[in-house]
Amino acid sequence: MSYLFAPPAVVSVPVVGETQAFPVHRIYCVGRNYEEHAKEMGFTGREPPFFFLKPADALVVVKDGETGSIPYPSQTKNFHHEIELVVAIGKGGKNIAAADAMQHIYGYAVGLDMTRRDLQNDMKKQGRPWCIGKAFDHSAPIGPITPAALAGDVENAEIYVQVGGQDRQRSNVNKLIWNIAETIEHLSAAWELQPGDLIYTGTPEGVAAVVSGDTMVGEVAGLGQLKVHVA
Known part of the structure; x- marks a missing residue:
């Protein structure tokens, strides 16, 4: 089959210890899945999980040991890390x-x-979808994928991000409101999951703004660091 223009390349993520990459199908994200983050967003309790999507080409893939770069996006004055x-x-x-x-x-x-x-909050106030606040270009930096057998005790792993060497967010994956298995159960009831899907499982408290020139260093214990510079 011929095409009117060149189709986009397959988006993929490198895999630790493998020469073959992980081809990405969809990116699902879980909203407000740590209690303390839910509170700082003005909510409380174990509400039913909800999801939003990002396009696969929103990924910014950062190889092990490297520092990725993302531009400060247009139309915002309040650009947050999660x-x-x-x-x-x-x-x-x-x-x-x-x-x-x-x-x-x-x-x-x-x-x-x-x-x-700021764009997300404005859409919330108007009762409109928040795609403009979440699903924009370069909105999903990611490090290499560690196969499950090599990942250690992920469900009890420390998770944090620092900016300028100072803690912004620090928690533990065991504080997820809906744990990994429960999240997959709920998500797969709404969509048929496919090989290549990525699930961003939620963020702990401490979300805050970054500006041009900042470098974020994030880690989930056992999975290595993710370093991203805001250009």
Whole structure:
């Protein structure tokens, strides 16, 4: 088949210890999945999980040991970092039970859900979708994927991000309101998951603004560091 113009290249993420990369299908994100973050956003309690999507080409892939770069985005004056554990799906399925969910995971990575907070908040006030605040270009930096067998105790891993050497966010994955398996159960009830899907599982408290010239250093214990500079 011929095309009117060149189709986009496959978006992929390198895999620790492998020569083959992980091809990306979709990016799902979980909203308000740490209690203290929910509180700082003005909410409380264990509300049912909800999801939003980012396009695959919003990924900024940062290789191990390198520092990635993202531009300060247009139309915002309040550009926030959100450090997250990312789950990489290797086996698809629909209506996956939590008890079976871990069998569908290929591996894990460190990610940043970058947010144009002022635009997101404005859309919330108007009752409109917040795509402009979440799904923009370069909004999803990610480090290499570590296969699940090499990732250690991810469910009890420390998670943090620093800016300028100072802690901004620091917590533990065990504080997720909806844990990894429960998240997959809820998500797969709404969409049929596919190999290549990425799930950004939520961010802890401490979200804050970055400006041009800042460098973010994020980590989930056992998965390495993710370094990203705001150009």
